[in-house]
Amino acid sequence: MTTPAGVAERLTSLVGALRAHGVRIGTGETVDAAQAVEALGFADRELLREGLAATLLHGTGQRQVFDPVFDLYFPRGVGGPEQKAAGRDDLRERLAAALTANDHVMMGRLAVEAVDGFGGYGSAPESDGWSSYQTLERLRPQTLLARVRDNIRSQGGSSGFADRLLEDEIRQRIEAFRALVAAEARRRVAERRGRDEIARRAVTPTADRVDFLFAGKAQLAELRRAVQPLARKLATRLAARRRRASRGSIDLRRTLRGSLSTGGVPMKPVLRRRRPVRPELVLLCDVSGSVSGFSDFTMLLVQALHDQFSKVRVFAFVNRIDEVTGLLERGTADPEGLSARIEAEATLTGYHGSSDYGMALGEFAERYGAAVGPRTTVFVLGDARTNMSDPNLPAVRQIAGRARRVYWLNPEQRSRWGTGDSAAPDYAELVEMHECRTARQLSALVARLLPV
Amino acid sequence: MFTSVDDVSARLAETGYLASPAVATTVFLADRLGKPLLVEGPAGVGKTELAKAVAEVAGARLVRLQCYEGVDESRALYEWNHAKQLLRISAGRDETWDETRTDIFSEEFLLTRPLLTAIRGDDPKVLLIDETDKADVEVEGLLLEVLSDFQVTVPELGTIAATRRPFVVLTSNASRELSEALRRRCLFLHIGFPDEELERRIVRLKVPGLDEALARSVVRVVGALRAMDLRKLPSVAETIDWARTLLALGADTLDETVVQASLGVLLKHQDDVLKASAKLDLDTLGAL
Numbered sequence: 001m002t003t004p005a006g007v008a009e010r011l012t013s014l015v016g017a018l019r020a021h022g023v024r025i026g027t028g029e030t031v032d033a034a035q036a037v038e039a040l041g042f043a044d045r046e047l048l049r050e051g052l053a054a055t056l057l058h059g060t061g062q063r064q065v066f067d068p069v070f071d072l073y074f075p076r077g078v079g080g081p082e083q084k085a086a087g088r089d090d091l092r093e094r095l096a097a098a099l100t101a102n103d104h105v106m107m108g109r110l111a112v113e114a115v116d117g118f119g120g121y122g123s124a125p126e127s128d129g130w131s132s133y134q135t136l137e138r139l140r141p142q143t144l145l146a147r148v149r150d151n152i153r154s155q156g157g158s159s160g161f162a163d164r165l166l167e168d169e170i171r172q173r174i175e176a177f178r179a180l181v182a183a184e185a186r187r188r189v190a191e192r193r194g195r196d197e198i199a200r201r202a203v204t205p206t207a208d209r210v211d212f213l214f215a216g217k218a219q220l221a222e223l224r225r226a227v228q229p230l231a232r233k234l235a236t237r238l239a240a241r242r243r244r245a246s247r248g249s250i251d252l253r254r255t256l257r258g259s260l261s262t263g264g265v266p267m268k269p270v271l272r273r274r275r276p277v278r279p280e281l282v283l284l285c286d287v288s289g290s291v292s293g294f295s296d297f298t299m300l301l302v303q304a305l306h307d308q309f310s311k312v313r314v315f316a317f318v319n320r321i322d323e324v325t326g327l328l329e330r331g332t333a334d335p336e337g338l339s340a341r342i343e344a345e346a347t348l349t350g351y352h353g354s355s356d357y358g359m360a361l362g363e364f365a366e367r368y369g370a371a372v373g374p375r376t377t378v379f380v381l382g383d384a385r386t387n388m389s390d391p392n393l394p395a396v397r398q399i400a401g402r403a404r405r406v407y408w409l410n411p412e413q414r415s416r417w418g419t420g421d422s423a424a425p426d427y428a429e430l431v432e433m434h435e436c437r438t439a440r441q442l443s444a445l446v447a448r449l450l451p452v
Numbered sequence: 453m454f455t456s457v458d459d460v461s462a463r464l465a466e467t468g469y470l471a472s473p474a475v476a477t478t479v480f481l482a483d484r485l486g487k488p489l490l491v492e493g494p495a496g497v498g499k500t501e502l503a504k505a506v507a508e509v510a511g512a513r514l515v516r517l518q519c520y521e522g523v524d525e526s527r528a529l530y531e532w533n534h535a536k537q538l539l540r541i542s543a544g545r546d547e548t549w550d551e552t553r554t555d556i557f558s559e560e561f562l563l564t565r566p567l568l569t570a571i572r573g574d575d576p577k578v579l580l581i582d583e584t585d586k587a588d589v590e591v592e593g594l595l596l597e598v599l600s601d602f603q604v605t606v607p608e609l610g611t612i613a614a615t616r617r618p619f620v621v622l623t624s625n626a627s628r629e630l631s632e633a634l635r636r637r638c639l640f641l642h643i644g645f646p647d648e649e650l651e652r653r654i655v656r657l658k659v660p661g662l663d664e665a666l667a668r669s670v671v672r673v674v675g676a677l678r679a680m681d682l683r684k685l686p687s688v689a690e691t692i693d694w695a696r697t698l699l700a701l702g703a704d705t706l707d708e709t710v711v712q713a714s715l716g717v718l719l720k721h722q723d724d725v726l727k728a729s730a731k732l733d734l735d736t737l738g739a740l
C-alpha cells in the first residue's frame with residue numbers, strides 16, 4: 001500500500017464513522033492519529049491499524065467497532081483480486097491447504113478471491129452487490145473439517161493428548177475465515193455504495209447498543225462485565241437525585257427555633273428533611289429463552305444496586321413464578337452461572353416450557369401479593385409474548401393497585417408490540433411500559449425511573 | 453529512542469520480552485508522540501513486564517508506583533519527613549523560628565515518592581504506574597495533573613518541573629473503569645492473550661528446557677481452556693508455570709494422568725478444574 005490519496009479526509013471520515021457508533025473522539029485524538037499515520041507510514045497496514053486504534057480508542061470494548069470501520073476506510077486494496085478464482089474446487093483445495101497450515105495471510109487472500117468469484121449477484125460482469133452469505137453457501141468451508149483434520153494428522157501436526165482439541169481448533173480457523181469473507185464482502189459493497197453508508201449500517205455496534213434480543217454470547221458476556229461499573233455510575237446518579245429530592249421545602253418551625261440565637265431574626269432557613277426511608281423494589285423477570293439475556297443483565301444490575309434500597313426481591317418466571325432473590329445474592333461472584341442456577345434451583349415451568357405471562361402474574365399476585373406494598377416499586381421485565389394464552393389483566397391490575405408504581409420494561413422494539421402473540425398494548429394500558437432494547441436504554445431508564 | 457516498530461520488537465526481544473505487533477507499534481508511538489501509555493488487560497499477560505523491558509531497553513531507571521486501595525498523595529507524590537523535622541526543631545539551634553521553618557521545609561526533609569522522583573533529575577526514566585484501577589478515583593486527579601504538565605507544586609518549595617519527561621506506562625486490570633479524562637491523556641493498548649505462535653515462543657524463551665512438541669501441546673491445551681466458560685481463564689503467567697511444572701515432573705509428552713495431576717497450576721478454582729476436566733474428557737473419577 002503506497003500513500004493513498006486524501007489521507008486526511010479518510011481519517012476524518014473514519015473518525016466520523018466511529019463517532020456515529022458512539023466512540024467519543026476529540027480533536028486531540030484526531031491530531032494524534034494523524035501523527036501516528038505520519039510516523040508509521042503506509043507500508044504495513046496492520047501496524048497502521050494498531051497505531052490508529054492506540055490513538056483513537058480509549059477502551060477495549062471499542063475495538064470491535066473499530067476493526068471493521070478501519071477495514072472500510074483503509075481497505076486492503078481496491079477492486080477484485082489480481083488473480084481470478086479458477087473455480088470452486090480449486091478454491092476449496094487451496095483453502096483446505098491454508099486451514100491445514102493455519103496460514104492467515106493465505107486465508108485473507110482466499111477470502112478476497114472467494115467473494116470475487118462467488119459473492120457477486122445481479123447483472124454480470126460488474127455485480128450489483130456482494131454477499132458473504134452467498135459466498136459461504138457456495139464454498140461451504142465447514143465441510144472441509146474432516147479433510148483438514150486428516151491432513152494435519154497425516155503430516156504429524158497433531159498427536160497425543162492435544163489431538164482431542166484438533167477439531168475445535170479447526171472450527172475456530174474456519175470461523176476466522178468466515179469473518180474474513182464477511183469483511184471482504186463489506187469492503188466490496190462499500191466500493192459501490194459509499195463507505196459512509198456501509199460503515200453506518202454494516203458494523204456491529206458496541207455491546208451497550210446491541211439489542212438484547214439479538215446479542216451474541218460474547219456480547220452478553222461483555223455486558224455482564226459492564227454491570228459493576230455501570231452500577232457505580234448509576235448509584236452516583238441516584239444519590240444526586242436523592243439529594244435533590246430531599247432538599248425540599250422549608251421547615252418553618254425549626255427555622256424559627258433556630259432563629260432564637262439571632263434574636264428572632266430567621267437567618268438560616270431549615271429545610272424539611274424527608275424521612276430517609278429507602279424504597280423497596282420488586283422485580284418480575286421473564287427468563288424464558290428469548291428474553292433471558294435481557295432479564296439476566298437487568299437482575300445483575302439491580303443486584304449490584306441493592307444497597308440503594310431497603311429491600312429488593314426478585315422473582316423469575318416462565319409459566320410459573322418463583323423467588324430467586326437468594327440465588328442472586330449468593331451469585332454475585334459468578335454472574336455467568338446465574339441463569340443456569342435459576343434454571344436448576346427455581347420452579348419456573350409447569351407442564352410445558354414456554355412462557356405464560358397470565359399464569360405467572362396470577363401466581364405472583366396470589367402467592368406473593370404481600371411482597372408488594374405502598375412503598376414498593378415493581379418492575380416487570382419481558383416481551384409480553386403470551387404464546388396466545390390469557391394475559392390475565394386482573395392480576396396486573398391487582399399488583400398495580402397495591403404498589404407505589406409499576407413499570408414494565410419491554411426489550412422488543414415498540415413497533416413490534418401487539419404483533420403476533422404480544423399482549424404488550426393490553427398491559428401498557430394498565431402500567432407504564434417502556435421500550436428497553438439495549439444496555440444504554442436500560443441505564444437511562446434505570447437512572448430515571450428507579451425510586452429514590 | 454526507537455527508529456522503527458521493528459526496532460522496538462527486536463530490542464524488547466533482547467531483554468526477553470516478546471512483543472506482538474500491537475504492543476510494538478504502540479510503544480513506538482508512545483515514544484514518538486511523547487504520550488503516556490495505558491495498558492489494559494487481564495492479569496498475567498505481561499503488562500508490568502512490558503514496562504520493565506522498555507526501561508531496560510532505554511537504559512532508563514524504572515520508577516514504580518504500585519497502586520492499591522488507599523494510596524494517596526503522600527505515598528504517590530511526596531511527604532515531609534515529620535520525624536526528622538521534629539528532631540531538627542528540638543535540636544534548637546540558636547536561630548529565629550522563621551529560619552527554622554525555612555530550613556525544615558527544604559530538600560533535606562522531603563521524602564520523594566514515585567511521581568515526584570520520576571520527573572526530577574536528568575537521567576532517563578520509565579515511570580510505571582502499576583494497577584491504576586486499584587487506586588481510588590481521587591488519585592486519578594493527581595495522576596492527570598502530573599501527566600499533563602509534568603510538574604509538581606510543593607507549596608513550601610515552589611514548582612518542580614521535569615527537565616526530562618519520563619516514558620510513562622499505566623497498567624490496569626480493568627476492575628473498574630478509569631476516568632475518561634485520564635484515558636484521553638494516554639495512548640491505549642489492550643493486551644489480551646497472545647496468539648498460539650507468540651505464546652509458544654514465550655514459553656520456549658522462559659522455559660528453555662522444554663521440548664518443542666511439548667510446548668506446542670501446552671499452548672494448545674491452554675488455548676482450549678480459554679475457550680471455555682470458566683471463572684478465571686489461565687493467563688501467560690499460568691502457561692509458563694505449567695510448562696515449568698511439566699519440566700519438573702519430567703514429563704516429555706502430555707497424557708491424561710499428567711494433565712489431571714497438574715491442572716491445578718492452570719486453574720485456580722475447584723469448579724473450573726472440574727468443568728475443564730469434563731470438557732477435556734479427563735477421567736474425573738480417577739481424580740476424586
Ligand SMILES: Nc1ncnc2c1ncn2[C@@H]1O[C@H](COP(=O)(O)OP(=O)(O)O)[C@@H](O)[C@H]1O
Nearest residue numbers: 468469470495496497498499500501654688689
Ligand atoms: N510477551 C511476553 N514476553 C515475555 N514474557 C511474558 C510476555 N507476556 C507475559 N510474560 C510473562 O508472564 C508473566 C506475567 O507477566 P506480568 O507482567 O506480571 O503480567 P501482568 O502485569 O499483565 O499481570 C511474567 O513472568 C512475564 O515474564
Ligand SMILES: [Mg+2]
Nearest residue numbers: 499500501623
Ligand atoms: Mg502486573
